[in-house]
Structure formats: structure tokens, C-alpha cells
Amino acid sequence: MTIPNATPSPTVRFPPPAMPSLISRNVAVIGAGAAGLCAALELRGEGHRVVVYERETQIGGTWAYTPETETDPIGLDPTRKVVQSSLYASLRTNLPRESMGFRGYPFVANRKPGRDSRRFPGHREVLEYLRDFAEEFGLGELVRFGRDVWHVGLVEDRKWVVKSRDMNREEGDNEVYDAVVICNGHFTEPRIAEIPGIDEWPGKQMHSHNYRVPDPFRDQVLMLIGSSASSDDISREISIVAKEVHVASRSVEDGRLGKLPGHDNIWLHSMIRNVHKDGMVSFEDGTEIYADVILHCTGYKYHFPFLETNGVVTVEDNAVGPLYKHIFPPTLAPWLSFVGLPWKVVPFPLIEIQCKWIAGILSGRIPLESKEEMTADIEAFNASLEATGVPKRYTHRMGEHQQFEYDDWLAAKSSSPPTEEWRKQMYFVTGRRKRSTPETYRDRWDDEDLISLAHQDFKKYPLGINL
Ligand SMILES: Cc1cc2nc3c(=O)[nH]c(=O)nc-3n(C[C@H](O)[C@H](O)[C@H](O)COP(=O)(O)OP(=O)(O)OC[C@H]3O[C@@H](n4cnc5c(N)ncnc54)[C@H](O)[C@@H]3O)c2cc1C
Ligand SMILES: *[C@@H]1O[C@H](CO)[C@@H](O)[C@H](O)[C@H]1NC(C)=O
DSSP: OOOOOOOOOTTOOOOOOSSOOOOOOEEEEEOOSHHHHHHHHHHHHTTOEEEEEESSSSSOGGGSOOSOOOSSTTSOOTTSOOOOOOOOTTOBOSSOHHHHSBTTBOOOTTSSTTOOOOSSOBHHHHHHHHHHHHHHTTOGGGEEETOEEEEEEEEGGGEEEEEEEOTTOOEEEEEEESEEEEOOOSSSEEOOOOOTTGGGOOSEEEEGGGOOOSGGGTTOEEEEEOOSHHHHHHHHHHHTTSSEEEEEOTTSOGGGOEEOTTOSSEEEEOOEEEEOTTSEEEETTSOEEEOSEEEEOOOEEOOOTTEEOTTSSEEETTEEESOBTTTBOGGGTTTEEEOSOOBSSOHHHHHHHHHHHHHHHHHTSSOOOOHHHHHHHHHHHHHHHHHTTOOGGGTTBOOTTHHHHHHHHHHHHTTOOOOOHHHHHHHHHHHHHHHHOTTTTTTOOOOHHHHHHHHHHHTTSTTOOOO
């Protein structure tokens, strides 16, 4: 359609502004976990108007523990009611609190009376920390609670529509935004091991997403699959009540198969070859055992059931793409972004620097590379994964050094200081201790020097109170 000529105004001039003025956008954030709360803070700080959509009636996402589990214990039924949190009752953090918190709001002990002041606290303490964070910065008022987003899609003029409904599945208004920041978490949609013969195997199957407490497994024979942090914790906890615990994983070296040192009833195995009608489980090395329950500790899938990008963004072999720096699809940048996709990382500081970058780009303060540059970067990144034999499903896996290089790249773009040296060292030291003394690393350590450096830094932040 052609627009009829408006009456020409006599003296329209566009003098260049003396100072770069920041542009305020309307931004929707999906999810009020750690990522969504941090996005809300950074976006608002940059002058944007923010609405956060949260399905639950409280903030915290993963950290809002619930004894409730899903109706399908293995998590395959697409019509099941989704429970976001994957936490088990006994979970304590696997990172020391000093390294875990946002840089602008350190995760110090005893911010309020009656708190869990341990260095590796229980999950409740992390939820309390996120509540303090939301309260301190008045983030709760930006959140629309009890709103399940079921559709995010493009409308005309490069704007986005967000469609949500309440718990009675009554639809709300369809709101239109300049930009959408996706913070829906990625530890909710279970990934399952494929096991030949499973349809005829008579036992019970579940995914660690629905594991809460050991009691239901008293005197049973458990078969855990996977060598994640969850399988480490859960196997030890269950072994106290269960008859036998068997753990099958790809990463156990042959020399270390057999009974787990220090435990009477935990055995490590090679991968499962197949399972049988009589309840037996056979392993690739030819051995076999009987099991009552198979517990899949096989991780989670990226899942965006609400997102409609006309095929621009896809999830293939658990890689979300194409994404520039794990955040922006080049052709939709910066109007669509993803926060918190990388794993094997220290999540909160990584999320924080991602959010600063996104917020600064949306306001025009930070320039973003051209579409062509972004695409070339993604091509080079994909090629480097391929050349080093990294499977596609590890696209967002970072680990020891890569995550800090990544954080610092984003920090440089955002005029923020690079990762503190103590935080990196603490991550390396804790990782080593976790491997050498997995049973006691949460209660015994020898990096007091790093803790004191951390606390010196925290004093610089006005909110780092009660150290
Ligand atoms: C077992 C386990 C242990 C962990 N241990 C640690 C640890 O020790 N230290 C650490 O730093 N990290 C740990 N993590 C990582 C943890 O996931 C992050 O710390 C953090 O919770 C990620 O936050 P998020 O906001 O990205 O996702 P989430 O916390 O999952 O939040 C996503 C939010 O989005 C909402 N949502 C999703 N879909 C919709 C929708 N369609 N509409 C509306 N709302 C929606 C959800 O309700 C939820 O509130 C652990 C994770 C797990 C699973
Ligand atoms: C790179 O890999 C991602 C993730 O699998 C994929 O979505 C994307 O299309 C690839 N991009 C290019 C430019 O090859």
C-alpha cells in the first residue's frame, strides 16, 4: 500500500543529538527464574519498558523446589502438566556461593537472620537469595505471575506478539513488543536414553527430573544411567536405603568399573546394551544384573514449544541455532534473544553479562555486528566444532576455560570488567576437589585465600552487606 503524501511540514530538521540518546523499547521477557529476573533488571536499567511473563505464582524457576512431580515419571507424555523444577529435596549447590552469585549482588551468607550460611548451601538458600535480589531491585512488580506463554511470533513491522493464558487456560490479551528475551530455562524437558528391549522390560522407569527423595526406593535394585552431577548425588543418596545401585555411563573408563570405592552397594558399569523380559539388564562389556527401576539421569533438552520463527531458529540434536554468541539469531537480531543457554558454566554471572549486552544493544548504546559478520562468526564456530570432533549436541557446552573467555568477550563489549581472577581459580579448584573427594568437597576445602579475595571484592558493592 502506498502512503498518501502528508502535508509537508515547513521546517523539519534532524540535528544530530549532542549525546547518543538511548532508545527505550518495549520488551517481553519469558520466565522469572534467575535469567528472567536479571534480564528485567538490566533492561529496566537501560531504560526499556519490561514485562516478565511467569507461568508459576512465584519467582525462582529451578530454585523453587516442589515435592510435586509430573504425572508421567519419565516425562514423555506431551500432555502432562509440566513441573519446572528438577531439584531433589537434599540438593546442595555444586558451586561455592562466592563464585555463584551475580557480580552486582553477591551471594553472601547471613544477609538475613536464620539463613543457611554454608558455603555450599541447600537449594532453599538460593531461592531466598533470588527473592532478596528481586526485592532489593523491585523486580516483582515487573512480573505477571500465573501467565503461561503459549505463543511468541512475528507480526508485521518486525514486532512480536506474545500470547499467554492463565492457569484456567483462559487467554489473556495478545500483547505486542519490540523485542522478546527468552529465559525459560533448559532443565525441565527430560532427555531419555534409548534402550533396546525396553518395551518388554517389566520394571519401572523414571527420569531424574521427577526424583525428589530416596524413600520410595527402599530395598530396590536401581539402575541409574548417566554420569552427571545429579547421578553422582542421587546414586549416593539412594544407596543408603536401596538394596543395590548400579550406574551405567559412557564416561567411566574400563579400569574403573566395578564397586565404587567406599561404598558397599554401588557398582559402575559400561553402557547398557539391552534389557530383557525377565528384568535383566545387559551391559556392553557382557556383564548383566537384575534391576527393579531404571532412573534416567541423562539430562535435558532445549525446548521452546511457544516459539514460532517460521523456521529461522531450530533445535537440532539439542543445538539451538543459528545463534550468534549463543544469544541472537542473526536475521532476527536484536529483536529476539536467548539467555542462559550455555552449560557446564557458572550460570548467574554468565547470565548477567549476557543481559547487560542484550540491554545495551537494544538501546543503541552498544553496536551489534552486521548480519553478515554474525553469520560468518557462526559458520566459523560450527566449523571449529566439527574440526575438533565435538558433537553437535555439545554446541552450548562450555566448561573450564571457554566460559570465562566468553564472559570476558561480552564484558568487553559491554564496558564491564572481566571475570575476577579469584572466581576463575575458585571454579578450577572446586572442580578438582569435586573429582578427587566427591563425598566431602561441599564441607572441606583449602582455598581460604580465594574466599578472602572474594570478600574484599564484595565490599566494593554497596549491596554486599553482612559479610
Ligand atoms: C539439579 C540442578 C542443580 C543445579 N545446581 C546449580 C548450582 O549448584 N549452582 C548454579 O549456579 N546453578 C545450578 N543449576 C543451574 C540452574 O538451572 C541455574 O542456576 C538457574 O536456575 C537457571 O535459571 P533460568 O532462569 O535460566 O531457568 P529456570 O530457573 O528454569 O527458570 C525459567 C522460568 O521460566 C518459566 N517459564 C518457562 N516456560 C514458560 C512459559 N511458556 N511461560 C511462562 N513462563 C515460563 C518457568 O516457570 C521458570 O520460572 C542447577 C540446575 C539443576 C537442574
Ligand atoms: C551452525 O550450527 C547451528 C546449531 O546446530 C545451526 O542451527 C546453524 O544453522 C549452523 N549455522 C551455520 C551458518 O552453519
